[in-house]
Every structure is written in structure tokens, then in C-alpha cells.
Amino acid sequence: MAVLLPHSLPEAFTMLEGAPGAQLLAGGTDFMVEVNAGRRRPSDVLCLGRVPELGGWRREDGHVVLGAGLTYTEMMDGELATLVPGLAQAARTVGSPQIRDAGTIGGNLGTASPAGDTLPLLAALDATVLVGHVAGTTRTLRFGDLMTGPKMTSLEEGEIILEVRLPAELGTQEFLKVGTRNAMVIAVASVAVVVDWAGRDVRVALGSAGPVVIRARQAEELVLSSIDWEGRRLAPGAGCLRDFVALVRAAAHPIDDHRSTAEYRLHAVGVCAERALRRALRSSDREEPAWSS
Amino acid sequence: MEQLSTDGALLSYSLRVNGREQAVHDALLGENLLYVLRERLGLRGSKNACEQGECGACSVIIDGRLECACTVLAAGAVGREIVTVEGLTPEGDGLSDLQEAFVAAGAVQCGFCTPGLIVSLHDLLTRSPDPSELEVREAISGNLCRCTGYGRILEAVKAAQEKGRP
Numbered sequence: 001m002a003v004l005l006p007h008s009l010p011e012a013f014t015m016l017e018g019a020p021g022a023q024l025l026a027g028g029t030d031f032m033v034e035v036n037a038g039r040r041r042p043s044d045v046l047c048l049g050r051v052p053e054l055g056g057w058r059r060e061d062g063h064v065v066l067g068a069g070l071t072y073t074e075m076m077d078g079e080l081a082t083l084v085p086g087l088a089q090a091a092r093t094v095g096s097p098q099i100r101d102a103g104t105i106g107g108n109l110g111t112a113s114p115a116g117d118t119l120p121l122l123a124a125l126d127a128t129v130l131v132g133h134v135a136g137t138t139r140t141l142r143f144g145d146l147m148t149g150p151k152m153t154s155l156e157e158g159e160i161i162l163e164v165r166l167p168a169e170l171g172t173q174e175f176l177k178v179g180t181r182n183a184m185v186i187a188v189a190s191v192a193v194v195v196d197w198a199g200r201d202v203r204v205a206l207g208s209a210g211p212v213v214i215r216a217r218q219a220e221e222l223v224l225s226s227i228d229w230e231g232r233r234l235a236p237g238a239g240c241l242r243d244f245v246a247l248v249r250a251a252a253h254p255i256d257d258h259r260s261t262a263e264y265r266l267h268a269v270g271v272c273a274e275r276a277l278r279r280a281l282r283s284s285d286r287e288e289p290a291w292s293s
Numbered sequence: 294m295e296q297l298s299t300d301g302a303l304l305s306y307s308l309r310v311n312g313r314e315q316a317v318h319d320a321l322l323g324e325n326l327l328y329v330l331r332e333r334l335g336l337r338g339s340k341n342a343c344e345q346g347e348c349g350a351c352s353v354i355i356d357g358r359l360e361c362a363c364t365v366l367a368a369g370a371v372g373r374e375i376v377t378v379e380g381l382t383p384e385g386d387g388l389s390d391l392q393e394a395f396v397a398a399g400a401v402q403c404g405f406c407t408p409g410l411i412v413s414l415h416d417l418l419t420r421s422p423d424p425s426e427l428e429v430r431e432a433i434s435g436n437l438c439r440c441t442g443y444g445r446i447l448e449a450v451k452a453a454q455e456k457g458r459p
């Protein structure tokens with residue numbers, strides 16, 4: 001049993017090779033809660049907080065590449081918040097300043113909770129995740145292939161999440177989350193909507209609404225088929241919005257648990273998706289609300 | 294390569310707390326920083342209520358970041374600069390301006406949340422000496438107080454802010 005404190009990525013992999021199955025520890029905001037409650041009893045722990053290669057972020061070919069160790073606080077402000085505004089919105093809803101200073105995007109991915117606050121945005125932006133292996137190889141996974149179930153991922157033993165790659169300045173991004181209050185709340189339901197004006201694409205992703213973060217593909221297609229890209233609004237026609245909400249709800253598979261009920265979550269994802277879409281359309285260049293149905 | 298190996302099931306290491314290296318002997322691997330501060334190093338200013346990062350009563354500053362000590366693996370904090378509420382007080386038993394303002398405004402009732410609030414607000418005022426009320430509210434959104442209703446805490450911050458101005 002050991003606490004491993006690597007100071008570089010090669011060191012981290014060497015240590016992981018020597019302690020297969022070691023618990024990877026980023027900000028600790030999920031893992032330590034489990035340990036404190038006696039639900040987890042760590043043996044080997046690999047602390048990733050000192051690995052400089054996992055910190056920071058950079059621009060690259062119209063994308064931003066986030067180090068797995070980037071904290072929520074670091075996503076909230078500055079240039080990154082203008083390049084990926086939806087991620088900044090989502091990060092600001094995480095826990096409290098204390099949690100946001102500790103928790104990381106790599107940790108959010110590794111924990112893979114359906115309530116992970118950054119995950120709907122990552123799903124909506126078709127994020128890719130770079131993963132390294134002790135053997136020296138790397139592979140790139142689409143977000144949807146990484147998260148396989150509630151708190152389950154396709155990561156294999158000996159792998160470490162290295163980077164998350166997202167498009168920079170992609171359209172209008174909205175993130176909405178429902179909980180019992182504004183701070184310190186785990187999502188009862190959350191929705192990310194991205195309207196990509198240049199690429200003429202619409203993405204809708206739902207959190208806390210099923211075993212994994214869900215893309216509401218049919219709802220996306222409905223908006224695509226009825227959006228007026230030049231006028232930046234939905235084409236006239238009664239019922240489009242109602243159908244959109246119905247398709248969002250049809251995509252969700254929520255459960256009853258200690259935090260809420262399936263019925264309420266279905267209601268909430270519909271309301272949030274409608275509101276997020278309205279906001280995304282309204283925040284275009286038009287001054288008038290761009291709503292016609 | 295830096296690593297802490299157990300001797301039997303126990304670990305020994307040292308932590309840098311409030312500018313001093315402090316030895317921790319025969320600790321369990323999974324102990325959180327709050328437990329080690331309180332029970333092994335005798336620093337009982339940081340309070341233990343929830344052990345899940347929800348209440349903020351154990352707020353400390355680690356390498357300039359505000360964190361809940363209860364969700365920090367103590368052995369993982371080796372080499373970090375840890376500042377607890379005890380480290381914010383000037384020489385001897387004096388109080389900081391913010392602590393004085395808490396006392397003067399009656400922002401302390403049962404007092405359990407006070408150390409955590411002082412650390413969070415110290416962190417805020419260090420980064421942003423003249424915050425808006427909204428910034429103050431957001432900064433303490435992770436610190437639960439069930440006595441004051443927060444009104445007097447906000448008054449205390451305002452008073453400390455005004456005193457801090459040239």
C-alpha cells in the first residue's frame with residue numbers, strides 16, 4: 001500500500017505500471033467522500049495533482065485542448081470562458097468555490113456520474129478524450145464511447161485521462177441545471193444546447209436523465225428541419241416547440257432516486273431544453289425574440 | 294520518485310502547515326486532511342460536520358486554492374503549502390481585521406461555521422479586495438451557517454472591506 005506522488009507524466013505511468021489497479025486521484029471531491037463514508041478503502045493511490053503535463057489548456061487548430069487536471073475554477077473565467085462559454089456556465093454550477101478549486105475535468109470524466117456537470121456540454125460539443133496507457137500508447141475516444149454507464153467508463157487498467165479536446169467558439173451554447181438551490185447542488189436534471197450557426201448544426205444533451213449523458217438526436221433533427229438559419233429562428237408553424245420538448249422527453253430515461261423522481265426529471269429536462277433553445281436563438285444578432293411558434 | 298509506502302498498514306510523512314513542517318506518524322492511508330489537522334496535529338480550528346465537502350466548515354487554503362480539508366487525501370498533500378484558520382491570525386492571540394469585524398457585527402452565533410467562513414472570505418478578499426455583495430455571496434455559497442441568516446456576516450465583510458480601504 002502506497003501513496004504515489006509523481007511529478008511528471010512519465011513518472012506517473014512508471015508508478016502506475018508498478019502498482020496496477022492503483023486508484024487515480026485528481027481533485028478528490030468524489031473519491032474522498034466515498035473513503036470518508038467507509039464505502040471505499042484505498043490501497044494504492046496515484047495522486048495526479050503534481051503532474052504538470054495534465055494542467056492548463058491551449059488552443060490548437062480551432063479547438064481548445066484542456067489538460068485533465070484543469071479545475072472548474074479555471075474553466076469559469078478569462079479567455080477559456082469566451083472560447084467555450086457553455087463549459088464556463090456548467091463549471092460555475094459545480095458545488096461551491098471549494099469544490100471548483102479542487103475538482104477537475106478529468107475527474108468529472110473519470111467518475112462518469114450521469115450528474116457530472118460538464119458532461120452534457122462535452123456530449124453536445126462532440127468532445128474527444130485523449131487517454132494514455134502505461135505501455136506508452138495513446139488512444140482518442142469520443143465522449144459517447146468513454147461513458148458507458150452510471151459511474152462506468154471504457155477506460156482500461158493502466159490508462160490515464162490526459163486531455164479533452166473541444167471546438168473553440170462553436171456557435172451559441174447554453175447550459176441549464178435544476179437542483180434544490182443554486183449552490184452546492186448535484187444536478188437533478190441538466191441540459192446543454194448548442195446552436196452552431198456556421199456549421200448549421202444543433203445539439204441537445206441531457207444530464208441526470210438516464211444511465212449516461214444522452215444526446216436527444218430526434219429533438220436535434222426536428223430543430224434542424226424547422227430552423228430558418230438566415231432569419232435565425234424556427235420556421236413558422238404551430239407545435240414545433242411542443243414537439244421539440246416531447247422528443248427531448250422521449251430521449252430521457254430517468255429513474256427515481258434519493259434526489260428526485262423520474263416524473264419530475266422528465267418534466268425538468270423538457271422545461272430546461274425549451275428554455276435553453278429559446279435563449280440560444282434569442283442571443284443571436286436579432287434584437288426581437290426569434291420565436292415564431 | 295516520490296512515494297509514501299506503508300509500514301504495516303501505517304504511513305508517516307510530514308505536512309507544511311501555516312509555514313511549519315509538521316510530522317505525521319503512523320497514519321492510515323485513507324485519512325483526510327481534516328482528520329490529520331484536528332486529531333494528529335492538534336489544529337482544531339477547522340471543523341468537522343459533513344465529511345463530504347458540503348458544509349465548508351473545514352475550509353483551508355492549499356497552494357492558493359480554497360478547498361475542503363475533508364475531501365483532501367492528507368498524504369497526498371505532502372509538499373503543499375497548507376494554510377488553516379490558525380494561520381490567518383496575526384502574532385499571538387490577535388484577530389485579523391475580518392475576525393474583528395465578525396465579532397463587532399455579531400456575525401458569530403454558535404460559532405461552528407465561523408472558521409470556515411473566515412478562511413473563505415480571507416481567500417476572497419486576498420483575490421478581490423473590494424468585492425460586490427454578489428461576489429461575497431457566491432464566495433461563501435459553500436459555507437453553511439444555520440444561525441445568522443448570513444445578514445450579519447455580509448455586514449462584517451462590508452465593514453472589513455471599508456476598513457481595508459486606504
